[in-house]
Amino acid sequence: MLQSKSFVKKTKGGKVVKVVREHYLRDDIYCGASICKTCDSSVARLSSDASTIIIVDTNVVLNQIDLLENSAIDEVVVLSVVLEEVKNKNLSVYNRLRTLCSNSQRKFFVFSNEHHKETYVKAMVNESPNDRNDRAIRVATQWYQKHLGSAVRVLMITNDRENKRKANEEGISAETVESYVKSLGQPALLDLLARPASEDVVMDSVEDLRPSKRKVIYSEHKPMSEITTGLHRGIYHQGKLRVNRYNPFEAYVGSESIGDEIVIHGRTNMNRAFDGDVVAVELFPQDQWHAEKSRIADEEDEEDESVHLVQSSADDAPRSTNVQGSSADTTPSRPSGCVVGVIKRNWHSYCGSLEPMPMPAGAGGIAHALFVSKDRRIPKIRIQTRQLGNLLDKRIVVAVDSWDRLSRYPSGHYVQTIGEIGDRETETEVVLIENDINSRPFSSQVLACLPPLPWSVSAEHLSDPNREDLRHLQVFSVDPPGCRDIDDALHCTLLPNGNFAVGVHIADVTNFVHPGTPLDDEASQRGTSVYLVERRIDMLPKPLTEDICSLRSDVERLAFSVIWEITPQADIISSRFTKSVIKSCAAMSYVEAQARMDDSRLVDPLTTDLRNMNVLAKIMRQRRIDRGALTLASAEVKFQIDTETHDPLDIGMYQIREANQMVEEFMLAANVSVAEKVLKHFPFCSMLRRHPTPTREMLEPLLRTAAAVGLDLDVSSSKALADSLDRAVGNDPYFNKLIRILATRCMSQAVYFCSGDLSPPEYLHYGLAAPLYTHFTSPIRRYADVVIHRLLAASIGISKLPAIFQDRPQLTSIADNLNYRHRNAQMAGRASVELHTLIYFRKRPTDTEARIVKIRSNGFIVFVPKYGIEGPVYLTARGDNGSGEWLVDEQHQQVKKADSSICYNVLQMVRIHMEVVEPQPNRPKLELTLTE
Amino acid sequence: MEFVSPEGLRLDGRRPLEMRQLRAEIGAVSKADGSAVFEMGNTKVIAAVYGPREVENRAQQMNDQALVRCEYTMANFSTGDRVRKPKGDRRSTEISMVIRQTMEACIMTHLMPRSQIDIFVQVLQADGGTRSACINAATLALADAGIPMRDLVTSCSAGYLNTTPLLDLNYVEDSAGGPDVTVGYLPKLDKVTLLQMDSKLPLDTFESVMQLAIEGCKAVANYLREVLLENTKQLEYRRGS
């Protein structure tokens, strides 16, 4: 049956232990070539007419994965020894390679050479693991050539000079990546080649790389051994580098060893680290902490800030306001340092465009271009291209290969073209790629999980003892106009005892999405639906979201219901949970519902129910505010989109009505009730949502601004803050909202978590002042709600708890993924609004009011309430840092002219002009200028 | 962690439904009435049987059946790390009991009243599945001692990792913390006499995993029967000469 062989493996855990593992060698591992007569061809992936089969080595996979992903490369054998090495070195490349191997469109075959009795090689005495693996690759290549005979050429691809030499000696055909790609006769493919920093086989290089000609820009990274000892002795601190989204020259490293964030000022101190890299940091002496900051302020100020949407929370905002050129009167509160080494790279591919440049003489040759990422946290990337003319006006994807100390910018290679810059579809695609959003159509496996259409409630559902028939109730829904994925509906009936029976009915998504199915896996990966201005990317396939699950009017639908008995004073006496069948009698928009409530002539049952609910909701809302819930403000904008061109026709703030607040209130109550219920039954594996209490440091920018306008805010508790926000009324009506917007952006975002990972006091939802909270009410568009539906069903005993809930690490990783997806969905939504704002103003230069929210040495940042955007207004010409002419008073947050003739204060209103300009071809941007 | 590659191979090169290599040798301890060494891959166990003999402690003597005793130990060198395991710790006591109960269920104790049978099993090398290996070794030793049994009780484990049922987990797979079902089985009578499981499994998965372990037991039984047959032939040959 099989042969056995024991071999010796090395270390495990700190100490050196001899581990003996069995290693079975087999004779039933097939070659995967369909021309082969001896092997089982049912598993074959390599086509029968292939003239060349290539076998790649580990470094080729690691460095050239973009090339391998191009469909020009096929008929590839991936050896298990290579897979194993790739997995140990770079998991993301490993996953991409695995995806290639499982893609039925591609011809990649995995050959388990390590368990094949003829290709397994045992390490020889004094042979390094690397040499042994190289030999294994050569042995496998030789085996293939012998196995398949002369009909096919088996080619080993390696850039390792030694390996190639040995291969040639052993009579194996071997080539470098570059010469192989050249032999394919597709010059554009050469752009995809990565250029590793130091490689064995020289690629042709046009660039003058002679060290003498180039100066050293960055200090050397310390060797790994030194970093390890340094970390051990507390000289260095390890953490993940996060670059400030709004100031790419400032980064933070959250360090556990000092329990604080270390600030890294400037690219020199960042020392070639990218956002997301795990780095080792050395601290500067404390007296230099502040000096570092101001010294950097006027370093490479090459990019100016762009106009963007107003930030909605602290997570995407700088943690400390960086007032440039200010006098050093504030105490340096935060440690600063510089990066001495990168422990783990977070390089991937980035979306952006090339910096405009003239075509080099002799077109068709190789050009060196600078790539500018859309993500401002990423430095420019140098690439080589043979198709410059083609790429200059395009959005492209570029991957990073290396960054040596002699280059100001990292080098990388071109991966693919997305489309023309400024084109709405291209830019939307960029937004999706940048935020890692899967917008591909659902696979056939996923669609196969859907119930057959047309679907309707069956007798089986009605006779289910666990499902209540609530079709007799007058259930209705209230949503934004045009909403097609209705996941919540309400009812409210007066009981004989004078109380109300109020029900919140949520689409019964888990009746259709079962754990472990491809549909469930896909939804869990997507995590949330993504709402862009002109498009929605669904978490679940359309038949579910818009039809089967959607609680539309006049059709019977399955629901999961929360039903309370509520007194007229809005006290909840009892709550119960049940699966149900409902039939909604009306799907109203907020406007319609509001109009009904306001129209005193209407006395029909539906309007009465609405009014009753509204009365209850108002009491509940007031009670919540009294408890300390923050009524925060955000500046949400709404576009009116041309149905044909998809261009924005009008833009304005989203108006919030009483009807919105009414629905929101009952959704909050349902979420709280469900959170209490599931936590009671499953104290360790519930998925809840928490909103961390902001630290005083996070609220610092708010306090500083408030102090500058003479406002005293009490931030000791959410209640105190809520009260002082209520008191914050200036002499203009917009003042209070502005303060609230500033407060909102100081808070961090709420996050999902697994209840077993934290202690109950940490469950708090600060913003809602609720000790427990979760998401139950939108299972059509949020996966967290799907999870909660399953927990709730199990806690009322109508279904088993899926196995996943017994696995806390996996539950935690689901929560982490949901937080990541949620955040990306928000970022994408904002980016989409920014894109449409730009398109809107392209043809419509506008004058409007704005508020100063931050003072700069050369101007200030304004907030434009009408359009929800924020951007810089410059008082001086670009390049001139306003030296002398304008003075900044940080304490009063004002900037004034040297002769005191003009003065701008924070929160002051100014009139501005908005216009789209193109300082460089194909690079439109929105510019704000003062009109006074 | 990936315990089964997309190519369908486990870490050590086996396919999910394959057992490790089995090896057995009868009569390793000449002083004992019956003995055997049994190997499942790198797991190696020795078993020795004394009896039936007079009951040492008169108080324990039973008038209608034999007293079966079992002692399980692990050699200090059996695992890689040099941790001194105290004798009679909870795990050993539990395994001793499991082995005793399993063996008692197949020995025809009523044929040997007022006597005592001692089974000693020691793990020489541990690489997962020690419990099963001990039972298999004990079965062989009992057969070698000529103690009457209803059937050859055999044991095998199966687990469930990466949503795949796996037969005969080795140490690495065992320490993944997934479900691990150990079955003791009487192949002729088609009866399960031992069933142990770590961790939890949904019912339908559990059934397929248990069925797999039973298939493993059957394969072990076939092998043991071959070994015994071969051994008997040898004895016959020696006696004949």
Ligand SMILES: [Zn+2]
């Ligand atoms: Zn073949």
